[in-house]
Amino acid sequence: MKNKIYDNVSASPLFEKLVQKRNRFAVILSVVMLGVYYAYVLFASSNPAGFGTPIAEGSKIPVGLLFGWGIQAFAFVLTGIYVFRANSEFDAMTKQVVEESSR
Amino acid sequence: MTRPGILATGVAAAGAAYLGLIGLACAAGDPLGGAVQKQPVNIMAILMFLVFVAFTLGITYWAAKRTKTTKDFYAAGGGITGFQNGLAIAGDYMSAAAFLGVSGMVYGKGVDGVFYTAGWTVGWPLILFLIAERLRNLGKYTFADVASYRLEQKPIRSLAATGALAVVIFYLIAQMVGAGKLIQLLFGLEYTYAVVLVGCLMMLYVTFGGMIATTWVQIIKACLLLGGCTILVVLALHHWGFDFSRMMQDAVANHKGHDVILQPSKSIADPVSAISLSLALMCGPAGLPHILMRFFTVPDAKAARKSVFFATGFVAYFFVLAVTMGFCAITIVGTNPTYLDAAGKILGGGNMAAIHLSNAVGGPVFLGFISAVAFATILAVVSGLALAGASAVSHDLYANVFRRGRTSEGEEIMVSRIATLTLGVIAIVLGLAFENQNIAFMVALAFGLAASVNFPVLFLSIFWKGLTTRGAFVGGFMGLIAAVACVVFGPTVWVSILGFAKPIFPYEHFALFSMSVAFGSIWLFSVTDRSTRAAKDKENYRYQMIRAETGIGAEGAAAH
Numbered sequence: 001m002k003n004k005i006y007d008n009v010s011a012s013p014l015f016e017k018l019v020q021k022r023n024r025f026a027v028i029l030s031v032v033m034l035g036v037y038y039a040y041v042l043f044a045s046s047n048p049a050g051f052g053t054p055i056a057e058g059s060k061i062p063v064g065l066l067f068g069w070g071i072q073a074f075a076f077v078l079t080g081i082y083v084f085r086a087n088s089e090f091d092a093m094t095k096q097v098v099e100e101s102s103r
Numbered sequence: 104m105t106r107p108g109i110l111a112t113g114v115a116a117a118g119a120a121y122l123g124l125i126g127l128a129c130a131a132g133d134p135l136g137g138a139v140q141k142q143p144v145n146i147m148a149i150l151m152f153l154v155f156v157a158f159t160l161g162i163t164y165w166a167a168k169r170t171k172t173t174k175d176f177y178a179a180g181g182g183i184t185g186f187q188n189g190l191a192i193a194g195d196y197m198s199a200a201a202f203l204g205v206s207g208m209v210y211g212k213g214v215d216g217v218f219y220t221a222g223w224t225v226g227w228p229l230i231l232f233l234i235a236e237r238l239r240n241l242g243k244y245t246f247a248d249v250a251s252y253r254l255e256q257k258p259i260r261s262l263a264a265t266g267a268l269a270v271v272i273f274y275l276i277a278q279m280v281g282a283g284k285l286i287q288l289l290f291g292l293e294y295t296y297a298v299v300l301v302g303c304l305m306m307l308y309v310t311f312g313g314m315i316a317t318t319w320v321q322i323i324k325a326c327l328l329l330g331g332c333t334i335l336v337v338l339a340l341h342h343w344g345f346d347f348s349r350m351m352q353d354a355v356a357n358h359k360g361h362d363v364i365l366q367p368s369k370s371i372a373d374p375v376s377a378i379s380l381s382l383a384l385m386c387g388p389a390g391l392p393h394i395l396m397r398f399f400t401v402p403d404a405k406a407a408r409k410s411v412f413f414a415t416g417f418v419a420y421f422f423v424l425a426v427t428m429g430f431c432a433i434t435i436v437g438t439n440p441t442y443l444d445a446a447g448k449i450l451g452g453g454n455m456a457a458i459h460l461s462n463a464v465g466g467p468v469f470l471g472f473i474s475a476v477a478f479a480t481i482l483a484v485v486s487g488l489a490l491a492g493a494s495a496v497s498h499d500l501y502a503n504v505f506r507r508g509r510t511s512e513g514e515e516i517m518v519s520r521i522a523t524l525t526l527g528v529i530a531i532v533l534g535l536a537f538e539n540q541n542i543a544f545m546v547a548l549a550f551g552l553a554a555s556v557n558f559p560v561l562f563l564s565i566f567w568k569g570l571t572t573r574g575a576f577v578g579g580f581m582g583l584i585a586a587v588a589c590v591v592f593g594p595t596v597w598v599s600i601l602g603f604a605k606p607i608f609p610y611e612h613f614a615l616f617s618m619s620v621a622f623g624s625i626w627l628f629s630v631t632d633r634s635t636r637a638a639k640d641k642e643n644y645r646y647q648m649i650r651a652e653t654g655i656g657a658e659g660a661a662a663h
Contacts, residue, residue: 009649019652026232033232037225037381044218044367045377052214052366060351062365065426068217072224072419079228079412086236087405094653101655 008101015101018093025085029078036074040067144291147471152290155327155479156304159320166312166319173512176313176519177244177494178399181658183318185406189413191318192397194325195487196223196388196414197421199480200281202328203454205422209429210437210449210456213364216429218371220422222384227418230389231411236404237565237651238395243658245491246395246557247499250564253643255572255636257504259560262579264499266556267392269583271492272529273549275485277542279534282481288451289458289474294538301482302531308486309493310520314400317486324476324483329417331476332424335457338464339431347427354433359447364433376612383554383614390553390561393491404654425457432456435463489526496522544595547613551586555617563625565651568644571637574629582621589613
């Protein structure tokens with residue numbers, strides 16, 4: 001009985017589509033996050049002076065501080081984007097796959 | 104010296120440095136160690152802390168009545184909402200060290216602190232995209248459930264439980280020693296009292312209230328910490344009429360290094376160190392058993408995702424506050440002789456910046472409140488750690504390895520309670536034994552093991568079909584050996600403790616090396632594995648993948 005559901009799921013084209021779509025989305029977001037973060041790591045380690053440049057003439061707010069906080073804000077926004085899509089679109093697809101395969 | 108609390112002279116500057124290191128896992132900083140002088144008794148802080156303790160013990164009583172099954176005990180019945188779990192995860196992450204350590208680091212070195220906080224935040228989206236829902240769909244109570252899902256139970260559970268226990272014990276000792284020192288500085292109580300008090304309260308919360316109590320203690324503490332820090336930053340920025348730019352100008356003018364605080368320091372300005380450190384900051388959390396365990400307290404994958412969303416928001420916000428506090432303290436604390444010794448160093452060591460700041464902007468009542476919150480923070484984190492360690496013993500080692508799944512719920516909970524008490528006693532004894540020892544290596548080990556043993560095994564078991572029992576087992580232990588070797592032969596132990604002139608392994612941040620060893624050997628010992636067990640491991644990946652992706656057969660919420 002249990003195996004039958006699993007067999008149905010494996011054979012389901014919708015399941016394949018779900019996994020492909022969701023994984024592609026997750027990987028793209030991960031790569032974007034890592035790319036931005038490692039740009040920051042390399043910036044800090046290779047160009048400390050540039051990291052410490054003020055954002056404007058006469059200001060004492062370094063570029064690196066805002067970049068760092070920007071990354072933190074960006075991380076939060078990315079999690080929001082993923083959760084929004086996963087909890088609506090992907091979950092609806094998952095539900096359909098499970099229902100079709102349980103018949 | 105009539106001020107309550109912390110304002111006394113003669114405190115070794117190095118004394119509190121390790122509070123920071125507890126959180127700043129592998130941070131370059133002062134070596135741990137050195138004595139902290141006991142301060143005058145701070146009645147206000149103690150009273151506020153007692154209110155917190157009374158309230159949380161009330162919650163433990165309520166939780167104990169609701170804790171009947173193993174699912175209640177380990178996973179709060181799976182009935183925690185995404186928002187609540189987000190707060191609890193953030194609470195586990197926002198240790199006293201992150202609070203005092205980050206603000207102290209900014210106070211001392213400037214923007215370095217931001218480099219660390221960005222790394223700590225970036226780990227969360229990756230956990231969400233790649234791990235959170237799969238972990239929730241595959242596991243029941245511990246991450247070993249997931250790692251051993253399609254592999255042979257006995258070796259893989261033993262490996263995962265060893266990894267979990269090692270991380271928990273090293274982390275626990277570091278927190279205990281930190282708690283003892285903090286209490287001396289903040290409350291003016293004996294080190295011994297503090298360690299015994301933390302140990303006993305932790306045992307009470309966990310043995311009686313299980314995950315329900317542990318979660319709510321963590322949620323309350325997270326709210327207090329976020330609220331307290333927000334008030335602190337608002338009061339401090341009020342000093343400049345909420346002009347952040349002027350505050351920064353004063354910080355640069357008043358710091359002895361001036362413009363140097365705007366640039367990253369040497370420990371970051373080396374690409375190998377920076378990348379190695381960033382790996383530990385990102386992958387460490389995904390291998391910490393007390394954080395992974397939280398994903399089993401929510402009813403489904405949907406709630407698991409939401410919890411990471413909220414946790415990321417809270418953590419990011421908290422780090423912005425901690426960094427801002429550090430910059431404000433450079434002027435408000437650093438130019439006020441009340442908080443400095445004769446040499447111009449901050450009283451109580453670098454990690455006291457936020458605490459002094461609270462006194463300067465909010466007076467003794469607010470100081471008492473922030474001190475109590477800092478202590479509550481340690482208490483909540485050690486409770487989570489103790490529960491994670493106890494689950495590794497009772498659920499993985501006892502129920503699944505020793506009894507091979509043939510055990511009753513009551514028996515399993517009983518073993519878990521005994522394990523909690525044992526861990527509590529071990530934590531107290533070792534906490535007392537390590538009072539004046541250098542404990543930096545324990546923190547380095549806790550995060551190093553999380554990133555080099557738990558994380559690779561968990562990650563590959565979820566994503567790599569070719570992973571076999573032999574590969575995971577051998578590779579996991581290789582990662583363990585590599586991490587221990589990097590710590591022992593590196594600057595932290597070889598030079599700072601054993602007193603050799605030059606380390607054999609030159610890098611303080613070693614995750615890049617130990618993680619490569621773990622991933623490399625897991626791969627090597629899996630692809631060369633031609634056993635029948637290996638064939639079965641690969642064959643079963645199909646079922647695991649379907650369950651991970653769809654949640655078919657996943658643990659639901661308990662009906663309450």
